[in-house]
Amino acid sequence: MSMLEVNNINTFYGKSHIIQGLSLSVEEGEAVALLGRNGVGKTTTIRSIIGFTPPRSGDILFKGKQIARRKPESISRMGMGLVPQGRRVFPNLTVKENLTVASRGSAKGGWDLERVYKYFPRLKEREKNLGSQLSGGEQMMLAIGRGLMINPELLLLDEPSDGLAPMVLHDIADIVVQLQKQGLSILLVEQNVKMALKIASRAYVLNKGQVAWAGAAEELRNNEELQHQLLVVSA
C-alpha cells in the first residue's frame, strides 16, 4: 500500500480547470519531488491533497483511505503535515505559541514541543521571540516545526527554499533528508530543481496541470537537456 496515491484528479478554481487528470504516488518512507515552472499547478496539487481545494473528480488515497472529499482538519489529523509556501508563521505569536497552536495533542512517541526543540535547538533559543522577529531560515525551521507538531506520517513541503539565502538552503535540505531518514514520507515541491533532485528518489514534473514527466530523480539529475526542456522558461 502506498502512503499517498493520487489518481486522475481534476481541480478547479471557479471555472478554471487547473489540475487536469493528475496522478502521482508517494511510497512509505519515500521522498518525492514535484517540480515545474511557475504557475503550472504545484501549489494547487498540494491544496487538492490536503483538502483546501478538493478535486472535483478523481481519488486520493492516504494510507489506503479515500480522502478526496474529506475536510482539511480531518486529513491533517490522519497524519498529513503541511509546510505551506511562504512559510505562513504567525508574526504576532511567539515561537512557542506558533508551535503549540499547531499541535493536535501529542501521540506517544510522536512529535511534541520537546522533540521539535531537540531537533531545532535554535527554536528553543528563540522560544519567546515573535514570529516576525525571526530570520528567514528560522521562520522556515518554525514552519517545519509547525508541520511536525501534528505528528505527520506524510509531510508536504511547498517550496521551502523560496526566498532563503544560499547558506540556509543547505541547512534546510539537510533537515528534510534527516526527516526522511527518520521514516517520514515526503512530497517536496520545489523551484530549486538541483536541491530537490538531491533529496528525492523520484520526481514528477508538471506542465499545465498535468504530469509532463515522471521517473527516477537520478535520471533527471543526469540529463540537463531534459531539465532544460521541462523546467526552463523559454524566451
Ligand SMILES: Nc1ncnc2c1ncn2[C@@H]1O[C@H](COP(=O)(O)OP(=O)(O)O)[C@@H](O)[C@H]1O
Ligand atoms: N485562488 C486562485 N484562484 C484562481 N486561480 C488561481 C488561484 N490560485 C492559483 N490560480 C491559478 O492556478 C494556476 C496554478 O497555480 P499554482 O498551483 O499556484 O501554481 P504553482 O504553485 O505551480 O506556481 C495558475 O495559473 C494560477 O494563476
Ligand SMILES: [Mg+2]
Ligand atoms: Mg506554488
